[in-house]
Amino acid sequence: MRRTVTMKDVAKAAGVSVMTVSRSFKADASVNAKTRAQIRAVAEELGYVLDSTAANLRSQRSDFVAVTIPSLNNANFADTVSAISEVLSQSGMQVLLGYTNYDIHAEERLIEQLLRRKPEAIVVTGGRHTPRGRKLLEKSGIPVVETWDLPQDPVAHVAGFSNARAMDPLVGHLADTGRRRIAFIGGDADGDTRGVDRRRGFVQAMEARDLDPTRLIPAGQPPISMLQGAQAMAQLLADMPDTEAVVCVSDLSAFGALTECARRGVRVPEDIAIAGFGAYEIAGICVPRITTVNPHPGLIGKRTAELLLMTLRGERSSETIRYEIRPELVIGGSTG
Amino acid sequence: MRRTVTMKDVAKAAGVSVMTVSRSFKADASVNAKTRAQIRAVAEELGYVLDSTAANLRSQRSDFVAVTIPSLNNANFADTVSAISEVLSQSGMQVLLGYTNYDIHAEERLIEQLLRRKPEAIVVTGGRHTPRGRKLLEKSGIPVVETWDLPQDPVAHVAGFSNARAMDPLVGHLADTGRRRIAFIGGDADGDTRGVDRRRGFVQAMEARDLDPTRLIPAGQPPISMLQGAQAMAQLLADMPDTEAVVCVSDLSAFGALTECARRGVRVPEDIAIAGFGAYEIAGICVPRITTVNPHPGLIGKRTAELLLMTLRGERSSETIRYEIRPELVIGGSTG
DNA sequence: GATTGACTTGGTAACGATAACATGGAATGA
DNA sequence: TCATTCCATGTTATCGTTACCAAGTCAATC
Numbered sequence: 001m002r003r004t005v006t007m008k009d010v011a012k013a014a015g016v017s018v019m020t021v022s023r024s025f026k027a028d029a030s031v032n033a034k035t036r037a038q039i040r041a042v043a044e045e046l047g048y049v050l051d052s053t054a055a056n057l058r059s060q061r062s063d064f065v066a067v068t069i070p071s072l073n074n075a076n077f078a079d080t081v082s083a084i085s086e087v088l089s090q091s092g093m094q095v096l097l098g099y100t101n102y103d104i105h106a107e108e109r110l111i112e113q114l115l116r117r118k119p120e121a122i123v124v125t126g127g128r129h130t131p132r133g134r135k136l137l138e139k140s141g142i143p144v145v146e147t148w149d150l151p152q153d154p155v156a157h158v159a160g161f162s163n164a165r166a167m168d169p170l171v172g173h174l175a176d177t178g179r180r181r182i183a184f185i186g187g188d189a190d191g192d193t194r195g196v197d198r199r200r201g202f203v204q205a206m207e208a209r210d211l212d213p214t215r216l217i218p219a220g221q222p223p224i225s226m227l228q229g230a231q232a233m234a235q236l237l238a239d240m241p242d243t244e245a246v247v248c249v250s251d252l253s254a255f256g257a258l259t260e261c262a263r264r265g266v267r268v269p270e271d272i273a274i275a276g277f278g279a280y281e282i283a284g285i286c287v288p289r290i291t292t293v294n295p296h297p298g299l300i301g302k303r304t305a306e307l308l309l310m311t312l313r314g315e316r317s318s319e320t321i322r323y324e325i326r327p328e329l330v331i332g333g334s335t336g
Numbered sequence: 337m338r339r340t341v342t343m344k345d346v347a348k349a350a351g352v353s354v355m356t357v358s359r360s361f362k363a364d365a366s367v368n369a370k371t372r373a374q375i376r377a378v379a380e381e382l383g384y385v386l387d388s389t390a391a392n393l394r395s396q397r398s399d400f401v402a403v404t405i406p407s408l409n410n411a412n413f414a415d416t417v418s419a420i421s422e423v424l425s426q427s428g429m430q431v432l433l434g435y436t437n438y439d440i441h442a443e444e445r446l447i448e449q450l451l452r453r454k455p456e457a458i459v460v461t462g463g464r465h466t467p468r469g470r471k472l473l474e475k476s477g478i479p480v481v482e483t484w485d486l487p488q489d490p491v492a493h494v495a496g497f498s499n500a501r502a503m504d505p506l507v508g509h510l511a512d513t514g515r516r517r518i519a520f521i522g523g524d525a526d527g528d529t530r531g532v533d534r535r536r537g538f539v540q541a542m543e544a545r546d547l548d549p550t551r552l553i554p555a556g557q558p559p560i561s562m563l564q565g566a567q568a569m570a571q572l573l574a575d576m577p578d579t580e581a582v583v584c585v586s587d588l589s590a591f592g593a594l595t596e597c598a599r600r601g602v603r604v605p606e607d608i609a610i611a612g613f614g615a616y617e618i619a620g621i622c623v624p625r626i627t628t629v630n631p632h633p634g635l636i637g638k639r640t641a642e643l644l645l646m647t648l649r650g651e652r653s654s655e656t657i658r659y660e661i662r663p664e665l666v667i668g669g670s671t672g
Numbered sequence: 673g674a675t676t677g678a679c680t681t682g683g684t685a686a687c688g689a690t691a692a693c694a695t696g697g698a699a700t701g702a
Numbered sequence: 703t704c705a706t707t708c709c710a711t712g713t714t715a716t717c718g719t720t721a722c723c724a725a726g727t728c729a730a731t732c
Binding site: 004047049050051052053054056057062071072073074075078079081082094096097098112113115116117118135136138139140141225226227230255256259262263281282285286287 | 340383385386387388389390392393398407408409410411414415417418430432433448449451452453454471472475476477561562563566591592595598599617618621622623
């Protein structure tokens with residue numbers, strides 16, 4: 001096996017010192033333009049690739065931010081990550097992504113693995129962690145941002161929204177359109193803390209209107225799927241056939257519920273209204289469109305990145321900042 | 337700002353040498369069990385986290401594999417990545433993920449960034465790269481696997497399937513059920529090379545059956561969306577209303593097309609049959625279920641990981657291995 | 673013609689860990 | 703009892719890069 005090409009090899013080939021090679025790879029370093037071009041050409045020719053492990057070790061900087069999300073395959077988390085990436089890239093910073101499969105123990109391991117790589121900062125989705133996971137974040141010595149949630153006792157900065165309070169306008173809308181027997185599907189899985197919060201918010205919103213908050217149908221473990229929604233809807237129609245509306249923990253389960261209704265000839269919204277959460281693409285295109293709540297995932301990412309840049313520049317690093325994003329009710333034909 | 341805790345600090349606090357601390361973090365190293373436990377406790381207390389940049393630099397090993405995918409938010413790529421992660425984790429190896437947004441120039445930059453971190457191997461989705469991207473892969477000196485495709489001229493190992501040939505059974509099925517005027521939606525975007533291949537395969541499959549292969553509707557840039565499918569279907573119904581069946585580049589566009597039909601009162605499959613690609617969850621749950629092709633993304637990931645482990649162990653490193661996965665036709669009500 | 677300053681380049685040490693080798697002492701066997 | 707082995711631990715050098723400091727070149731200025 002051929003040894004990997006190092007700066008030394010490039011320096012020798014170009015007839016300069018390694019230091020000059022190093023400088024020719026840094027945009028703001030002082031090198032003669034011609035020398036730089038020539039060194040770059042030699043490096044390209046040799047197939048040289050900078051070793052960032054060595055660079056990071058020496059400079060004690062890494063130019064990347066670690067981000068954890070529960071699941072790869074989720075349009076909303078993906079939007080948040082994309083927004084973070086986009087804003088950070090303007091400062092030459094990258095994102096190192098890891099996913100937890102909705103498991104805080106996996107999150108703990110992931111946090112440790114990410115911290116080993118010495119990121120400049122770390123972003124975690126959600127505000128619930130293992131004690132050790134939390135301690136790792138606190139002792140990390142780098143800026144921490146929690147997103148997609150508004151934890152009671154945040155580790156540090158926060159850019160998120162209240163999953164519980166987001167339910168109130170939705171229940172309000174259903175109540176205002178005359179529904180009284182309203183059920184909730186999902187939010188029973190330990191790992192899906194945001195789903196649990198939504199169900200709690202649903203119960204509170206129902207109680208606040210003197211409505212019965214006990215029509216709760218479990219939907220199983222995350223990731224939330226359409227199939228879960230269909231099965232839960234089947235159970236709901238069997239157990240509580242007089243239900244007038246159902247709020248689902250996610251648009252995906254809401255769509256599953258909608259298909260179950262279609263298969264059984266149950267009309268939506270005439271026989272039963274269906275609402276979801278997340279403003280996923282499917283909610284806006286299926287027939288009828290599903291009433292949902294848009295948590296503005298891109299905005300969460302943007303605010304998160306702004307917090308990161310602010311703290312990384314050393315501004316206001318002492319105080320803990322909390323950005324609250326306000327979710328938006330989007331009314332579709334499914335509750336019409 | 338507090339200086340980060342290093343092994344030296346742990347060693348001093350535990351009253352041992354740094355080497356012993358180092359060993360107490362390696363599972364297979366020879367350290368007294370009691371000493372190890374005590375050092376671990378001290379480290380935990382101090383909030384010490386191993387610096388893997390230093391470890392990787394010294395040991396010239398990194399224990400991770402770089403993987404590029406076109407898009408975060410895609411269930412199929414996510415399944416492939418999950419399968420790779422799962423198999424590799426059994427060997428203590430991790431996955432470092434990056435996404436290209438379906439842009440080979442972004443891919444080139446990503447490949448360079450990933451190689452700088454010195455992965456043990458690299459997996460790329462797709463077989464089309466910029467010349468420089470390809471050269472980076474070739475000169476990387478580490479195992480390379482291309483997935484989700486069967487390139488004419490692969491860089492090294494391959495675990496994928498022929499997007500073009502996958503179209504033949506689908507067109508065959510439509511022809512066998514009596515459809516002759518068959519259209520194709522999508523596959524017109526440069527960045528979506530797999531979509532382009534599918535469209536090419538569609539044309540070939542049509543020509544092989546002496547059917548007119550010119551009903552091609554563009555759907556725009558990736559990522560492929562449901563909305564694109566709906567818009568393309570609207571165009572198709574307007575321009576070629578006598579079309580009997582339509583194959584979509586993805587289940588997502590197929591579902592969009594289905595919703596457009598529902599809105600217009602066009603019956604599926606009676607008035608027009610719809611087929612997709614990818615065996616996404618939605619294809620199996622919507623009404624009617626969409627006929628699709630399952631490329632078995634998990635299997636692609638599994639085979640990829642096996643290739644990686646094989647080459648990393650140094651077996652058969654000289655030859656280039658090509659795993660061909662066989663996509664599977666899944667018939668649903670949308671072509672019934 | 674000496675002085676100044678801007679620009680460019682080079683030499684040396686160090687980042688934090690581990691590979692390789694060395695060593696001390698306990699355990700084992702004859 | 704003494705040689706031998708083995709286990710646990712320590713010492714030294716090094717991975718590839720960049721921070722820091724030093725010095726050389728050249729043109730402009732007085």
